Amino acid sequence: xxxxxxxxxxxxxxxxxxxxxxxxxxxxxxxxxxxxxxxxxxxxxxxxxxxxxxxxxxxxxxxxxxxxxxxxxxxxxxxxxxxxxxxxxxxxxxxxxxxxxxxxxxxxxxxxxxxxxxxxxxxxxxxxxxxxxxxxxxxxxxxxxxxxxxxxxxxxxxxxxxxxxxxxxx
Numbered sequence: 001x002x003x004x005x006x007x008x009x010x011x012x013x014x015x016x017x018x019x020x021x022x023x024x025x026x027x028x029x030x031x032x033x034x035x036x037x038x039x040x041x042x043x044x045x046x047x048x049x050x051x052x053x054x055x056x057x058x059x060x061x062x063x064x065x066x067x068x069x070x071x072x073x074x075x076x077x078x079x080x081x082x083x084x085x086x087x088x089x090x091x092x093x094x095x096x097x098x099x100x101x102x103x104x105x106x107x108x109x110x111x112x113x114x115x116x117x118x119x120x121x122x123x124x125x126x127x128x129x130x131x132x133x134x135x136x137x138x139x140x141x142x143x144x145x146x147x148x149x150x151x152x153x154x155x156x157x158x159x160x161x162x163x164x165x166x167x168x169x170x
Contacts, residue, residue, distance in 0.1 A: 044068075049148070049161040053089075056127065057081035058162065067165035068147075073138040078149070082160055083127035089159065091115045092130060092151040098166075100145035107147070108135040114151075140168045 043057040045066060060068050061077040070076060092114040096107040109132045111118040121130045134147070144167045151160040 046162040053082045067167045079131045081129045095150040
């Protein structure tokens with residue numbers, strides 16, 4: 001009799017714990033979804049051009065509206081948050097180009113590659129974040145165009161790709 005009673009209480013405890021765990025998981029996934037939505041609303045708008053991972057947030061220093069105004073001979077910090085699907089991304093090689101009238105020009109960025117030696121990739125609660133500085137060359141034309149940003153892994157697989165309208169100023 002005592003064993004049956006103990007078995008009953010253990011099953012009851014298991015059901016209570018399972019219900020608690022399910023409710024906690026639901027709350028956590030809901031709060032994660034709300035946070036990701038909040039980030040996307042605060043993000044600078046961009047055009048995704050075939051990212052493997054979902055970009056949830058883009059910040060370009062001193063840019064609050066599109067097109068982003070970028071002065072010649074300036075260095076501008078770009079911050080990106082993305083969901084790496086738990087793959088533990090620790091290396092990114094950047095290919096950044098200025099696009100003016102369909103003509104692409106290579107942009108200079110640092111650090112490149114972004115790896116563990118530079119502290120430019122950070123683990124966040126909702127995935128990964130990285131930053132890089134882009135140099136606005138003084139020979140760029142003063143006009144509207146776009147910045148095309150691709151981040152690749154060590155195997156040259158395109159992980160992140162986005163394009164942002166820019167205007168180069170003096």
